[in-house]
Amino acid sequence: xxxxxxxxxxxxxxxxxxxxxxxxxxxxxxxxxxxxxxxxxxxxxxxxxxxxxxxxxxxxxxxxxxxxxxxxxxxxxxxxxxxxxxxxxxxxxxxxxxxxxxxxxxxxxxxxxxxxxxxxxxxxxxxxxxxxxxxxxxxxxxxxxxxxxxxxxxxxxxxxxxxxxxxxxxxxxxxxxxxxxxxxxxxxxxxxxxxxxxxxxxxxxxxxxxxxxxxxxxxxxxxxxxxxxxxxxxxxxxxxxxxxxxxxxxxxxxxxxxxxxxxxxxxxxxxxxxxx
Numbered sequence: 001x002x003x004x005x006x007x008x009x010x011x012x013x014x015x016x017x018x019x020x021x022x023x024x025x026x027x028x029x030x031x032x033x034x035x036x037x038x039x040x041x042x043x044x045x046x047x048x049x050x051x052x053x054x055x056x057x058x059x060x061x062x063x064x065x066x067x068x069x070x071x072x073x074x075x076x077x078x079x080x081x082x083x084x085x086x087x088x089x090x091x092x093x094x095x096x097x098x099x100x101x102x103x104x105x106x107x108x109x110x111x112x113x114x115x116x117x118x119x120x121x122x123x124x125x126x127x128x129x130x131x132x133x134x135x136x137x138x139x140x141x142x143x144x145x146x147x148x149x150x151x152x153x154x155x156x157x158x159x160x161x162x163x164x165x166x167x168x169x170x171x172x173x174x175x176x177x178x179x180x181x182x183x184x185x186x187x188x189x190x191x192x193x194x195x196x197x198x199x200x201x202x203x204x205x206x207x208x209x210x211x212x213x214x215x216x217x218x219x220x221x222x223x224x225x226x227x228x229x230x231x232x233x234x235x236x237x238x239x240x241x242x243x244x245x246x247x248x249x250x251x252x253x254x255x256x257x258x259x260x261x262x263x264x265x266x267x268x269x270x271x272x273x274x275x276x
Contacts, residue, residue: 004046005236010245012237016092020235023104024249027111028233033209034122035227037173037218038255042229050075051228051254078230079129081117082250085110089243110249112210114233119211122227122255123175131255134225135216135265142267145180145215149187152266153197159217159264160201166261168219172202175216180268181208215266224262229253 007017042048056071085106095102120126125133135142143159145152156174163172176184184195184206198206204220218225230252238246 005234005250007235007237010237010247011089011240012087012092012245013096016087016095017235019095019102019104020087020107020247023107024111024233024235027108028115031112031115031210032119033175033207033212034119036205036207037175037216037220038122038225038227039222040227040229042227042253043232044228044230046231046252048078048228048230048252050077051256053256076130076254076256078228078252078254079121079126079131080250080252081114082248083110083114083117084238084246084248086244086246089240089245092245111233114249114251116211118251118253119209121253122225123209123212123216129254132257133255134218134257134260134263135212135214137257137260138263138265141261142214142265143217145266145268149183149194152184152194153201155266156198156201156217159266162264163217163219163262168262169221170202171204171220173204173218173220174198174202174206174266175209175212175218176206176266177212177214177268178208178210180215181206214268216263217266218263221262224257224259226256226258227253228256 012020053074053076055074057074059070059072061068061070087106088103091103121129121131121133123133123135125131125136141162143155143162145155160172181195184198185193187194195206202217231250233249233251236248236250238248240246
């Protein structure tokens with residue numbers, strides 16, 4: 001266990017931690033979409049604070065040393081995200097007695113919220129954390145999805161052409177907002193699922209992303225977008241009383257757009273940046 005999480009102070013047994021961890025991991029795995037389409041670096045540990053950018057800016061010379069040239073190296077700091085939640089002690093007791101239907105809704109809700117926060121930072125940016133998002137930097141290249149679901153394959157084809165015209169190679173993936181993905185799975189064109197049309201165009205996967213507005217066509221060739229994680233999602237302890245145990249899910253990360261031209265947003269016309 002990680003000391004800074006203070007899990008050893010929580011009145012939670014091994015069985016309780018196992019159920020909490022299992023539910024959090026299940027939810028995170030189902031919801032995290034950006035990690036499926038960008039490069040992942042880490043986890044580097046809680047002590048990691050920044051990413052070196054390999055660049056430096058000239059600054060004023062040191063005092064009384066006018067002939068000394070100085071440069072300040074650029075770094076990108078990692079941001080820490082934390083979502084608190086509570087567990088009922090009676091429910092934890094039920095887990096210890098072998099309950100097979102524990103109420104883990106609070107764990108699910110916290111995991112969902114932090115997963116969406118990470119994805120929104122990657123897709124739409126997070127100015128306070130000095131993160132530029134993929135859709136944010138490529139907003140001027142966005143392809144409109146059109147007024148009908150039947151137009152979506154044409155929009156994806158247009159985005160693929162724009163990527164290839166820039167010399168961007170595949171394989172490619174498509175990421176869609178949660179609602180768009182649900183809609184496409186239920187729509188057909190001449191009896192053929194529209195989602196299957198899209199999958200055939202990219203010869204790859206289409207991912208649902210609750211943290212995305214609109215859609216995105218992105219190259220998976222690598223080296224274009226990098227997510228750096230210090231501490232990966234971890235559950236820590238805050239405090240407790242006779243009825244409740246207060247916990248949290250926490251992570252630290254940052255994101256770099258290295259080659260913006262490797263992705264094209266798909267715009268529904270009503271998307272917002274949604275910065276957090």
